[in-house]
Amino acid sequence: MTTPSIPATIADADATWLxxxxxxxxxxxxxxxxxxxxxxxxxxxxxxxxxxxxATLTYDGGDGPASVVVKLPSTHEENRQQGINLxxxxxxxRFYSELGEATGTGLPAIHLSIIEPGTADFVIVMEDLSHLEMVSQSEGMRLEQAQASMRVLADVHAAWWGKVQTPDLEWIPSLDGERIQMVDQLLPQIYPVFTGGFADRLPDGGVELGEAWSTRYFELMSGLAARSPWTLLHQDYRVENMLFGDPAAGDDVVIIDWQGLGRGPGAYDVAYILGGSxxxxxxxxHERDLVAIYHARxxxxxxxxxxxxxxxxxxxYAHLLGGLAVSVFTGGxxxxxxxxxxxxxxxxxxxxxxxxxxxxxxGILGE
Known part of the structure; x- marks a missing residue:
């Protein structure tokens, strides 16, 4: 069977294509x-x-999923170009098609995952998990959800612990690689734009911390990369990229949106979700207990x-890394x-x- 084409818009994902x-x-x-x-x-x-x-579906000749989720690139050209550049x-x-099976936990079932390399032309079709609970970023996780997020994250990290520094996975960006160098070069230019729009949302001392931090990002990321074992990272591990089942029923957490895929120490993901979600x-x-849950798992x-x-x-240490960078880079x-x-x-x-x-x-920046 030939590989389906990549739809340009959701209208092209018609009944024949699906x-x-x-x-x-x-x-x-x-x-x-x-x-x-x-x-x-x-x-x-x-x-x-x-x-x-x-996409809610009807069938002839048999049964199938009642619905599926179709993911397409952003229609905003700036966002599309950023996705290509990074x-x-x-x-x-590639994560879904090449690494999902080995990850083995916390993932949706994938029906299709294809891209035209070097472009923003891609499509992912996955199972519809809308029966699970979605939590808004502004609301944030409840304690039991935070505990569940630590367990499933540790499962993913353990599956790849010490296994990602190999030639066949060099295509995955690392915390001390070219992608971070590019962000490091841009941050001093982006930070004033970010503060122009978001300074009023920062706590006392936040603007000054960001000024000192924005010129040292690669140094800080390389510091974490050098001090701890590496694993596979999500790098946008936040509550709106997760779906939660009923803890009483033992339902698993499902992690989606692996566009930020990376390699490096797991603390990047831990600090990112607890700090921002x-x-x-x-x-x-509760953060000490939550980190202890992650480590025990x-x-x-x-x-x-x-x-x-x-x-x-x-x-x-990792609170000076991804959470700050994603906020500033996205906002700027x-x-x-x-x-x-x-x-x-x-x-x-x-x-x-x-x-x-x-x-x-x-204090860390002063070390």
């Missing part, structure tokens, strides 16, 4: 046909690099070269024409800068 996709993934048999569908967009302003649609679209498609006071009260999954103290120290470069996108970035920035200050950011 029939080919679902037959190719084995979700429907050769006698079953998608006869009609209706689509609606979800998560507007949440995924700044992509657009998500739920290799984000290609990283997610929890209400500040809840994070302050790593040990349970066979990791032996990483102490609890090391995990905590890396977590403290991407199209945020919808109010939802502006609120998302502003809220993330407020929490991440607060966490960096809480954990002695000025």
């Amino acid at each position: 029939t080919d996709v679902l037959r190719g993934s084995g979700a429907i048999d050769a006698a079953t046909t998608v006869t009609s569908l209706s689509t609606h967009q979800i998560g507007e302003g949440v995924g700044l690099m992509g657009e998500l649609y739920v 290799g984000m679209f290609e990283a997610e498609c 929890m209400p500040v006071e809840l994070r302050r009260e 790593l040990v349970e999954r066979g990791v032996t070269d990483f102490s609890a103290e090391h995990a905590w120290n890396d977590y403290v 470069t991407l199209d945020l024409s919808n109010e939802r996108g502006r609120d998302l970035v502003g809220g993330m920035a407020a929490r991440h800068f607060t966490a960096a200050l809480d954990h002695g950011g000025f």
